[in-house]
Amino acid sequence: MDYRNLTFGTAGIRGLMGDGEGELNRDAIAAIGESLAQVMEDMALEGAVVICRDSRNHGKEFAELTAEILADYGHNVYLGDEPLPTPFLSYAIRALKAAAGVNITASHNPKEYNGFKAYGADGAQINNDYAEKIQAKLRTFSHQKRNLGGKVLSIPDEIREKYLNTILGNLDLDHVNFHDLRAVYSPLHGSAGNFMRTLAERAFLPLIFAEDQMAPNGDFPLAPKPNPENPEVFERFKTASPDAGLILINDPDGDRLGVMVKTAGGYRLLSGNEVGLLLLYYLITVESENAKEKYVVKSLVSSSLAETICSHYGVEMRNVLVGFRYIASEIEKDESGFLFGFEESGGYLAHSHARDKDGLEAACLMLKAAAHYRNEGRNLVQVLHEIYDTFGYVIDVTFSLNLSLQHCADVMSYMRQQGLNTICGEHVTSFTDLLKEKNTKKANIIVIKTSNFRVILRPSGTEPKMKVYISAQGDGVASAKQKAENVYEEILHQFELVLQ
Numbered sequence: 001m002d003y004r005n006l007t008f009g010t011a012g013i014r015g016l017m018g019d020g021e022g023e024l025n026r027d028a029i030a031a032i033g034e035s036l037a038q039v040m041e042d043m044a045l046e047g048a049v050v051i052c053r054d055s056r057n058h059g060k061e062f063a064e065l066t067a068e069i070l071a072d073y074g075h076n077v078y079l080g081d082e083p084l085p086t087p088f089l090s091y092a093i094r095a096l097k098a099a100a101g102v103n104i105t106a107s108h109n110p111k112e113y114n115g116f117k118a119y120g121a122d123g124a125q126i127n128n129d130y131a132e133k134i135q136a137k138l139r140t141f142s143h144q145k146r147n148l149g150g151k152v153l154s155i156p157d158e159i160r161e162k163y164l165n166t167i168l169g170n171l172d173l174d175h176v177n178f179h180d181l182r183a184v185y186s187p188l189h190g191s192a193g194n195f196m197r198t199l200a201e202r203a204f205l206p207l208i209f210a211e212d213q214m215a216p217n218g219d220f221p222l223a224p225k226p227n228p229e230n231p232e233v234f235e236r237f238k239t240a241s242p243d244a245g246l247i248l249i250n251d252p253d254g255d256r257l258g259v260m261v262k263t264a265g266g267y268r269l270l271s272g273n274e275v276g277l278l279l280l281y282y283l284i285t286v287e288s289e290n291a292k293e294k295y296v297v298k299s300l301v302s303s304s305l306a307e308t309i310c311s312h313y314g315v316e317m318r319n320v321l322v323g324f325r326y327i328a329s330e331i332e333k334d335e336s337g338f339l340f341g342f343e344e345s346g347g348y349l350a351h352s353h354a355r356d357k358d359g360l361e362a363a364c365l366m367l368k369a370a371a372h373y374r375n376e377g378r379n380l381v382q383v384l385h386e387i388y389d390t391f392g393y394v395i396d397v398t399f400s401l402n403l404s405l406q407h408c409a410d411v412m413s414y415m416r417q418q419g420l421n422t423i424c425g426e427h428v429t430s431f432t433d434l435l436k437e438k439n440t441k442k443a444n445i446i447v448i449k450t451s452n453f454r455v456i457l458r459p460s461g462t463e464p465k466m467k468v469y470i471s472a473q474g475d476g477v478a479s480a481k482q483k484a485e486n487v488y489e490e491i492l493h494q495f496e497l498v499l500q
Contacts, residue, residue, distance in 0.1 A: 001027050001028075001031075002021065003028065003031045003032075003138045003139070003141045004138070004139050005021045005022030006022060006028060006031070006032065006138050007022075007135070008032065008035075008116075008131055008134050008135045008138060009131055009135075010125060010126060010127060010128055010131045010323060010325060011117060011125060011323065012103075012115055012116050012117035012118055012125070012131075013032065013115055013116050014106050014107070014109060014113060014114075014115035015106075015113065015114070015115065016112050016113055017057070017058060017112060017113065017114050024062075024114050024115070024116075026061070026062075026065060029062045029065055029066060029104075029116060030065055030066075030069060030143075031138060031141045031143075032066075032116050032134070032138065033065065033066040033069040033070065033102070033116070034069050034073075034141070034143060034144070035134050035137035035138050035141060036070070036100070036102070036118055036134055037069055037070050037072075037073040037075070037146075038073075038137050038144070039130070039133045039134050039137060040073070040075075040099065040100060041073060042133070043133075045099045045100065045121075046074075046075075046099060047075070047097070047098055047099030047100075047121070048075060048076045048077065048078055048096060048097075048098040048099060049067075049070045049075045049076075049077050049078070049098055049099060049100045049101060049102065050077075050078045050080075050089060050092045050093050050096060050098045050100075050101040050102075050119075050155065051063050051066055051067050051070075051077055051078070051079045051080065051101070051102045051103075051104070052080040052084040052086075052088065052089040052092070052101070052102075052103050052104070052155075053080060053083060053084070053103070053104035053105065053191075054083050054084075054085075054086075054103075054104070054105040054106075054190055054191040054216075054252045054253040054254075055083040055189055055190050055191050055216030055217060055218050055252055056104070056105065056106060056111070056113075056114050056218045056252065057111065057114075057218035057219065058114060058218075059083065059104045059105070059114065059218065062104045062114065062116070063079060063080065063102075063104045064079065064152075066102055066104070066116075067079045067152045068152070070102075070150065071149075071150035071151060071152050072145065072146045072147060072148060072150065073146045073148055073150065074146065074148030074149065074150045075099070075150045076150050076151045076152075076153060077150060077151070077152045077153065078092070078096055078098065078153050078154070078155045078156075079152055079153065079154065079155065080154075080155050081154050081155070082191075082194075082216075083190070083191035083216040084155075084191055085190075085191050085192045085195055085250075085253060085254025085255065085358075085359070085360060086103055086105065086117075086253040086254055086255040086356055086357075087163075087254060087255055087349075087354045087356055087357065087358035087359070087360060087361070088160070088163050088195070088254075089101055089103050089119065089123075089356075090119065090123040090124070090354040090355050090356040090358075091123065091159075091162075091163045091166070091353055091354045092155055092159050092163070093119055093121065093122075093123040094122070094123040094354075094355070095159050095162060095163075096155075096156075096159065097121075098121065099121050100118065100119060100120060100121065101118070101119035101120075101123070102116065102117065102118055102119070103115075103116075103117040103119065103253070104116060105117060105252070105253040106252075107251060107252065107253050107255070107256075108226055108227035108228065108229075108251040108252060108253075108256065109226075110220070110224060110225055110226070111218060111219050111220050111224070118130070118131070118134065119356075122328065122332055122355055123328070123354060123355035123356065124324075124325045124328035124329070124332070124355035124356060125323070125324065125325040125328075125356065126325075127325065163353070164195065164198055164199060164202070166351075166353045167199065167353070167358075167360065167361050167364060168199065168202060168203055170350070170351040170353065170361070171350075171361070171364050171365060171368060173199075173203035173205070173364060173368065174203060176203075176367075176368050176371050176372075177371060177375060178204070178205070178206045178367070178371045179371065179374065179375060180243075180374075181206050181245055181246070181367070181370060181371050181374050182206050182207075182208055182241065182243050182244045182245060182246075183205075183206060183207055183208065183244055183245065183246035183247065183248050183367060183370070184207075184208045184209075184210060184237045184240060184241055184244045184246070184247045184248070185200075185207045185208065185209055185210065185247075185248045185249070185363070186209075186210035186213045186214075186223075186233075186237065186247075186248075186249050186250075187213065187214065187249075187250045187252070187254065188213055188220065188223040188226040188228070188233060188249060188250065188251060188252055189213050189215070189216060189217040189218075189219075189220045189221070189222070189223060189226065189252065190216065190226065190250060190251060190252030190253060190254060191216060191252060191253055191254050192250040192253075192254030192359060192360055193209075193213075193214040193215065193216070194214075195254070195360055196209075196250070196360055196363065197209065197214070199360065199364060203364070205364065205367055206367070207248075207367075208240075208241045208244055210237060210240070220252070222236070226251060226252050227251060227258075228249040228250065228251050228256055228257060228258025228346055229256075229258060229271075229272060229345070229346055230258075231269050233249060233258070234247050234249065234258070234260045234267070234269060237260075238260075238267050244262065245261070245262045245370065245374070245379065246259065246260070246261060246262070246366070246367070246370055246380075247259070247260040247267070248363045248366065248367070250359040250360065250363065251346075251359065254358075254359045254360055255347060255356060255357045255358065255359050256345070256346035256347055256357065256359050257275065257346055257348060257359040257362040257363050257366065258270075258275075258346060259275050259366055259380075261379055261380045261381050262379070263379060263381050263382075268381050270380070270381075270384070271344070271396065272302075272342075272343070272344045272345050272346040272347075273302060273303040273305075273344045273396040274384055275342075275346070275348070275362075275366070276298070276302060276303065276306065276342035276343075276344065276348060277303055277305060277306060277309070277384070277387055278366075278369060278380055278383060278384060278387070279340065279342070279348060279350065279362070279365055279366065279369065280296060280306055280309060280310075280340055280342070281309060281383070281387055282365075282368075282369040282372070283339060283340050283350060284309065284310075284313050284315060284339075285313070286369070286372055288339060291313060291314075291315050291339060292313070292314045292315060293337065294315060294316070294337055294338065294339035295315065295316035295317070295318055295330075295334070295337050295338065295339060296310055296315055296316065296317050296318070296339050296340045296341070297317075297318045297319075297320055297326075297327045297330045297331070297338070297340075297341040298317070298318075298319060298320070298327075298341065298342050298343065299319070299320060299321065299322045299323070299326070299327070299342075299343045299344065300319040300320065300321065300322070300441075300445075300447070300456070301322055301343075301344055301398075301456050301458065301467075301469040302342060302343055302344040302396070303344065303394065303396045303471065304394060304396075304454060304471050305387070305391055305392065305394040305396075305471075306342075307319075308391045308392065308394075309387070309391055312391065315339065318330055320441075321434075321441060321443050321445075322343070322443075322445075322458065324341070324343060324347055324349075324355075324356050324357050325355075325356075327341040327343075327349070328355035328356065331352050331355060332355070335352045336352075338351075338352050341357075342357075343357065344396065344398060344469070345398075346359075347359075348361075348362040348365075349361070349362075350362070350365055366380075385477070388477060392473055393473060393474050393475065393476050393477055393479065393480045394471055394472070394473045394480060395471070395472055395473075395474070395477060395480035395481050395483075395484055396469070396470070396471045396484075397469075397470050397472075397481070397484040397485070397488070398467065398468070398469050398470075399467070399468040399469075399470070399488055400465055400466070400467055400468075401465065401466040401467075401468065401492075401495070402464060402465060403459075403464055403465065403466045403495075403499075404464045405459075405460075405464055407464075407466075407499055408459035408460070408464070408465075408466050409459070410498055410499065411457070411459070411466060411495050411498050411499070412444065412446065412457065412459060414494075414497075414498040415446055415457060415494070416433055416435075416446070419431050420448055420494070422450075423448065423450050423453050423455065423487055423490060423491075424450075424453065424483070424486050424487055424490055426450035426451060426452060426453060427450060427451075428448055428449070428450055429449050429450055429451065430447070430448070430449040431446070431447075431448050431449075432446070432447040432448075432449075433446055434446070434447070443458075444458070444459060445457065445458045452472065452473045452474075452483070453470070453471065453472050453473075453483070453487050454469075454470070454471040455468065455469070455470055455487060455491060456468070456469040456470075457491075466495075468488060468491055470484045470487050470488055470491075471484070472484035472487060
């Protein structure tokens with residue numbers, strides 16, 4: 001079988017399950033798993049490997065197959081016996097002092113998808129060089145039997161206990177007055193449900209569980225598009241519990257969080273940026289006693305308002321490329337100084353127990369923040385508007401365009417050659433091409449700024465998509481949103497000129 005159509009990047013590989021070229025099946029997973037084993041052999045990486053999976057169909061089969069291959073190459077493998085959240089895998093790699101980790105997951109994609117993510121000994125997703133080595137092995141893949149006698153073991157129960165106790169200890173949930181706060185919770189048929197139930201029992205979290213979505217189910221019968229950024233997944237919970245002030249949703253592998261808040265005018269879905277701003281603001285102004293001695297990390301496409309908040313309170317802000325492994329890299333440099341990391345796509349981490357985003361911790365922290373503000377007579381949307389009133393009405397909107405890989409390349413090439421002089425009548429003050437960077441920030445990304453707008457163009461390297469991130473400043477939320485939409489229409493017009 002030809003494996004050259006399997007594109008393995010720093011986030012691993014994610015694709016449709018099936019028997020076609022470039023699709024995921026037993027043969028493809030075996031090739032990917034053995035390519036990882038061969039790269040580890042070439043790099044003299046000895047030690048155990050931790051393998052987990054989420055709730056997807058064929059996940060158990062793919063995880064067991066990968067475990068057999070890595071054991072054949074001499075590695076003892078700690079294999080999850082049940083669907084497990086991504087942040088737990090990251091924690092377990094570090095706790096077991098493993099050499100690597102594998103997660104069989106397609107995150108928030110529909111049921112037809114699965115994936116293979118590789119992790120390093122630090123508990124973070126592998127870097128570019130590591131991924132390119134695996135990709136090179138796939139291009140010329142050749143099966144090689146080793147018979148080196150590694151063992152396949154279960155992940156010890158004590159690791160799960162330590163992970164849960166770490167979250168409870170970090171957040172000090174025993175001392176939270178939840179009063180009359182109630183929140184609906186769903187893992188969308190994914191891997192986080194049992195973990196969240198245990199956290200709720202131990203910390204008396206005021207959660208109302210969506211019982212018909214708590215059990216893992218790879219068909220996602222009640223959430224066919226299991227993405228917590230998708231408003232549709234919240235719809236069925238709006239009337240499920242009239243006294244619930246919040247709806248909290250994790251995606252199938254438990255690393256992302258979606259939040260909807262009940263207000264006097266109805267439920268309001270928070271964007272990933274807004275959740276990040278709320279958690280950041282809470283951590284700096286309420287939770288942390290020494291925030292000025294800490295640093296915050298966010299992806300460069302995430303809300304610029306976070307930079308304003310950090311600057312106001314004297315907290316260092318570090319901007320990194322897209323991908324939580326870049327946030328993990330900053331934590332690795334200075335674990336004790338880390339306060340918070342986030343991405344606009346719903347990924348958050350408030351402590352250094354893991355090196356990947358943690359949707360369970362984020363849900364607990366959001367509950368804690370909501371309880372604090374509720375006891376002061378405010379809901380989270382009111383606090384969000386206070387943030388805007390104080391630091392400016394900067395609205396961040398992300399658009400995803402379905403363009404072929406070639407069309408994405410054409411658009412980026414045109415923008416690099418022609419540039420932009422104005423956006424919506426405003427003079428462009430900065431045009432930055434990150435491909436020209438010579439350090440770790442080199443990437444296929446263009447950043448364009450005016451006095452009131454920021455536009456970031458980022459094509460996917462593996463999917464036919466172009467991401468357009470727009471920040472717009474206005475006199476109010478509605479004004480800023482309208483400006484963001486106007487900017488998008490102008491950018492879209494530029495794309496049409498290229499593609500016509």
